[in-house]
Amino acid sequence: MFACYIGAYALVGPDSLDIFLFYDGGMERVLFVVASVLLGVYLNDLYSELRVISRLRLVQQYCLVLGMAFLAQSLASYVSKDMVLGRWHMMVGSGLALAILPAWRFAYDLLFIRSHNRQRILFLGANNLVKAIVKTIHEKPQFGMSCVGYLSDVQAEEEFTRQVPYLGQVCDLLPIYEEHKPSMIVVGLPEQRDRMPLQELLDLRVAGVPVEDSSYLYETMLWRVSLEALRPSQLLFSNSIGPNARNLAIQRLYSTVISLIGLLIALPVMAIVWVLVRVTSPGKALYSQRRVGINGKEFFVYKFRSMYIDAEARTGAVWAQKNDPRVTPLGYWLRKLRLDELPQFFNVIRGDMAIVGPRPERPEFVKVLSEKIPFYNQRHAILPGITGWAQINHKYGDTVEDTITKLEYDLYYLKHLSLSLDMYIIFHTAKVMLLSKGSQ
Incomplete structure (x- = not known):
């Protein structure tokens, strides 16, 4: 954003760029514009919703963001003319920003969010916490996670199986792991339904494979403590629950x-x-x-x-x-x-x-x-x-x-x-x- 508005002055400014930046208060003026654009990006949830769902919608959001920057310039002009950029300077800089910022988001979404350093997760069981985690993984690819599939003695409903492939029963854990080599195993077994393969999980954990309980991943990704998985013993013996x-x-x-x-x-x-x-x-x-x-x-x-x-x-x-x-x-x-x-x-x-x-x-x-x-x-x-x-x-x-x-x-x-x-x-x-x- 600094480059957009500084570059705009180099194109349309009446004086040299050095004079504008260091002697005419240009750096402070550009800083004010950039700060107003950053505020607009934040208010439009573009820092929390990183995934590009619609390119047209993203461009519309940036139009709204830059419109807020123009409004901030108008309001600042009532305080001091020294705080605002020139008309053509602001228009050209905002035009460059409208071209470059969405393009940067497209590239970031394609090259980083959708492909970089993805953790491949194998789910052991399909309880409600696992279903919430899977939904979050699909909605927020910025977590860098993908679903290898799930193991369960009882196959989950068809809607869930369409999102996460059913790979077999719990007793098939070791051969399924050797076949797919997931980055992490997340355990979400209903207590009364599936058999917990403790020895197999222990062998994989000792071998360096991360094994996590679904309640931990649920808390990490959704910023909530699952009531479904919470037990009185966790509150009684945990050092992390309770005010310090x-x-x-x-x-x-x-x-x-x-x-x-x-x-x-x-x-x-x-x-x-x-x-x-x-x-x-x-x-x-x-x-x-x-x-x-x-x-x-x-x-x-x-x-x-x-x-x-x-x-x-x-x-x-x-x-x-x-x-x-x-x-x-x-x-x-x-x-x-x-x-x-x-x-x-x-x-x-x-x-x-x-x-x-x-x-x-x-x-x-x-x-x-x-x-x-x-x-x-x-x-x-x-x-x-x-x-x-x-x-x-x-x-x-x-x-x-x-x-x-x-x-x-x-x-x-x-x-x-x-x-x-x-x-x-x-x-x-x-x-x-x-x-x-x-x-x-």
């Missing part, structure tokens, strides 16, 4: 600092929202709602009111839903932009919440969900958060199935809680808020 006291103390510190800074910045916005809520519907602008926090302790979470007063007088506690009739017209936008949650900075300062953590749930729902979903109460081992790992990775859901998926993300966060992961979540939350993903 040092990490929790650090989290508490930076959560308080971020909340204080956030309050100072957000106070004018909060004042405007307070006035708008009071003007557009009867009732208080702020309301508190009982939620379940760390170790099951209940607390009151603060939010701007987005529903009509006494919205649950008839229905009782119910999940939010799409096109919820209880939500006011202003409340719809407050939820979409996440502005209704700004008062939760006070909850963080009080110590009821952290910036990042599992979202706190209402006691009525916790009681029901803890009875239906195993390990649900383990998410209360740490402070709940304003945002979280489940919020940036999964859509808003109002079903038990969605709750199970979000719990898998919460358990992953509980296992890997760290400053770097929290900063990653905070960074991505900004995109979720800006694009209104998952809000309801």
Whole structure:
């Protein structure tokens, strides 16, 4: 991108390139354009979705990205003319970028993602975790994995067999391995159905063949802890599950600092929202709602009111839903932009919440969900958060199935809680808020 815009000036610039770059602030101007293009690439998910599914769609995405760069130039011109590039300079540089960047993506997809250093995986069994792994391998070739086939005493359904060849029974492990020489063996045998060939697997492992459990690969690729494979003994004897006291103390510190800074910045916005809520519907602008926090302790979470007063007088506690009739017209936008949650900075300062953590749930729902979903109460081992790992990775859901998926993300966060992961979540939350993903 630097080459595109610097090269454009060499083609259409009125002065020499040296003068532009080193004496006329050209390097800073180009840096601003490149930064705006990088931001557009990030907001359009071009860093997370590396596979080129449609060339036309990719070109359209880059048109949108460069359109955002032009918008950034227009906005910057109101601040300082010294921050923007010349009209023809910007147009020629963006034209070069529109030709070169998609071409680079095509080449990267063809030469690297689809062909370079692929791990060939042989699956031993075909449980639900294996099926989820296979689906992810096909959807995200950037993992560099391919499926050799699977072994099972009972052949899986036809749809799965079309994706992964059925190679034989479990007892055929050694001859199948010698025939196909896979890079890795992933074990996903249903406990009551197939016989685990322990001696054969041990011989291959000692010989240097990687052998992994399907739950490990599931966690690595999907960033979730599988509830289906999770056993109480894993939680009891594992050193990696559970909060680390040092990490929790650090989290508490930076959560308080971020909340204080956030309050100072957000106070004018909060004042405007307070006035708008009071003007557009009867009732208080702020309301508190009982939620379940760390170790099951209940607390009151603060939010701007987005529903009509006494919205649950008839229905009782119910999940939010799409096109919820209880939500006011202003409340719809407050939820979409996440502005209704700004008062939760006070909850963080009080110590009821952290910036990042599992979202706190209402006691009525916790009681029901803890009875239906195993390990649900383990998410209360740490402070709940304003945002979280489940919020940036999964859509808003109002079903038990969605709750199970979000719990898998919460358990992953509980296992890997760290400053770097929290900063990653905070960074991505900004995109979720800006694009209104998952809000309801």
